[in-house]
Amino acid sequence: xxxxxxxxxxAIQFHGHICPGLLMGVRVAEFAQKHLGVNQDIDEExxxxxxxxxxxxxxxxxxxxxxxxxxxLIFKDYGKNVYTIASRExxxxxxxxxxxxxxxSPESIRYRQLNSKGHLTEEEEAEREELLAxxxxxxxxxxxxxxxxxxxxxxxxxEKAQIHATVQCAICGEGVMxxxxxxxPQGYVCxxxxxxxxxxxxx
Amino acid sequence: MCESNVYLDRAGHKELLMxxxxxxxxxxxxxxxxESIFGERKVVRARIKEMELVHHRIILEEIDKPxxxxxxxEIWLExxxxxxxxxxxxxxxxxxxxxxxxxxxAGAAYSALEAFAVNEGNVSQVHVHDHHGNKExxxxxxxxxxxxxxxxxxxxxxxxxxxxxxxxxxxHHGLQPLGLPLEIIxxxxxxxxxxxxxxxQVMQNGQLLVGAEVKVTYASTRSKDYPHRLTTNEEGKCKVxxxxxxxxxxxxxxxxxxxxxxxVKSF
Numbered sequence: 181x182x183x184x185x186x187x188x189x190x191a192i193q194f195h196g197h198i199c200p201g202l203l204m205g206v207r208v209a210e211f212a213q214k215h216l217g218v219n220q221d222i223d224e225e226x227x228x229x230x231x232x233x234x235x236x237x238x239x240x241x242x243x244x245x246x247x248x249x250x251x252x253l254i255f256k257d258y259g260k261n262v263y264t265i266a267s268r269e270x271x272x273x274x275x276x277x278x279x280x281x282x283x284x285s286p287e288s289i290r291y292r293q294l295n296s297k298g299h300l301t302e303e304e305e306a307e308r309e310e311l312l313a314x315x316x317x318x319x320x321x322x323x324x325x326x327x328x329x330x331x332x333x334x335x336x337x338x339e340k341a342q343i344h345a346t347v348q349c350a351i352c353g354e355g356v357m358x359x360x361x362x363x364x365p366q367g368y369v370c371x372x373x374x375x376x377x378x379x380x381x382x383x
Numbered sequence: 384m385c386e387s388n389v390y391l392d393r394a395g396h397k398e399l400l401m402x403x404x405x406x407x408x409x410x411x412x413x414x415x416x417x418e419s420i421f422g423e424r425k426v427v428r429a430r431i432k433e434m435e436l437v438h439h440r441i442i443l444e445e446i447d448k449p450x451x452x453x454x455x456x457e458i459w460l461e462x463x464x465x466x467x468x469x470x471x472x473x474x475x476x477x478x479x480x481x482x483x484x485x486x487x488x489a490g491a492a493y494s495a496l497e498a499f500a501v502n503e504g505n506v507s508q509v510h511v512h513d514h515h516g517n518k519e520x521x522x523x524x525x526x527x528x529x530x531x532x533x534x535x536x537x538x539x540x541x542x543x544x545x546x547x548x549x550x551x552x553x554x555h556h557g558l559q560p561l562g563l564p565l566e567i568i569x570x571x572x573x574x575x576x577x578x579x580x581x582x583x584q585v586m587q588n589g590q591l592l593v594g595a596e597v598k599v600t601y602a603s604t605r606s607k608d609y610p611h612r613l614t615t616n617e618e619g620k621c622k623v624x625x626x627x628x629x630x631x632x633x634x635x636x637x638x639x640x641x642x643x644x645x646x647v648k649s650f
Contacts, residue, residue: 186576188577306610
């Protein structure tokens with residue numbers, strides 16, 4: 181019982197707070213699980229390609245188990261709320277894109293106004309809480325098709341994350357993945373030291 | 384005109400409230416009860432602004448929330464645990480508070496308190512004791528099952544507080560009304576989770592209480608007053624969407640009695 185946190189709770193605990201973006205990510209993650217017929221990832225059975233680095237991605241990580249650390253979360257910095265979720269075992273993938281709406285709801289507009297304010301009064305804090313509750317209910321109860329478009333896509337799965345040897349940087353002495361180093365006269369050099377060295381040459 | 388779609392006008396923006404409504408009953412307290420041909424029911428705080436009979440549209444307009452006049456103190460129970468339930472063998476401690484909107488009044492005085500634990504119909508009296516200036520009920524480490532615990536305070540107003548506690552594993556059955564003079568009953572006891580709706584039913588002296596105002600709040604609210612005010616339908620039921628963190632408190636008052644039910648959110 182204690183181990184089985186509901187998906188929404190897992191996402192909130194991972195992200196640290198509730199916000200509209202996280203809730204949209206929850207909807208995406210839950211839809212993808214159902215659509216692909218998969219459970220939370222254990223060891224890279226799933227792959228997520230996310231085209232945003234906004235709050236919703238934390239729901240993808242916490243609910244689907246596609247995480248930065250495991251290497252099965254691929255980030256494309258396109259600034260789009262688009263998520264491609266894929267299952268290696270089922271050889272299937274679905275691309276999910278948030279529906280663009282010109283007109284935001286009055287609740288969303290006011291919520292954003294309050295969020296952009298530096299300091300909120302007690303009354304404004306309470307108002308923001310009420311607005312979030314309203315957006316929360318709208319987001320969780322809206323038909324998925326109102327929020328997102330989706331289509332099954334074919335995906336060339338990248339290889340699973342590789343484990344590389346750790347070597348010592350000849351300059352700073354710190355350990356570094358060998359595939360990230362360059363080899364110079366002194367031995368392996370880490371990207372950080374290489375950058376510093378290049379900067380000093382350019383000066 | 385047969386059935387109509389009902390819209391709520393919010394600052395010029397019309398939001399579809401319910402489709403195919405075939406019954407609308409305005410109440411004196413500013414609420415409107417509506418029912419669709421599919422059996423869906425809603426109660427909204429609004430007034431009828433316009434009826435377009437040819438187009439089968441009814442437009443409602445929100446009205447301001449009423450000034451709060453009922454701020455009588457209430458009592459409520461919460462478990463002394465952060466994850467919503469107790470494990471078998473764990474010491475079961477409940478905290479009793481008095482205040483309003485889940486904001487406890489630290490200096491509150493109590494009179495003539497009595498408390499009971501009910502497990503599958505077996506009622507046993509339990510002791511409310513002082514613990515560092517707070518009121519507590521300690522059921523020890525032997526308690527097990529789906530327990531209903533309630534406290535009654537006989538003062539100038541009669542106060543009741545009830546909580547359902549899951550102790551041990553997977554006790555999701557056997558929940559019966561206790562028969563309190565005014566009682567809030569979860570209609571389908573299960574683990575309550577954020578992002579889902581939760582329904583309760585109100586009974587007064589064993590009868591369904593229709594049209595009663597049920598106030599709902601939660602532990603983390605920043606609102607000074609109850610953030611939700613619902614009205615029970617013809618079955619004495621009302622439903623709230625759980626959007627807040629922490630435990631929820633449902634509160635109802637009638638005929639000099641205030642009765643609360645604490646919904647403990649479980650993971």
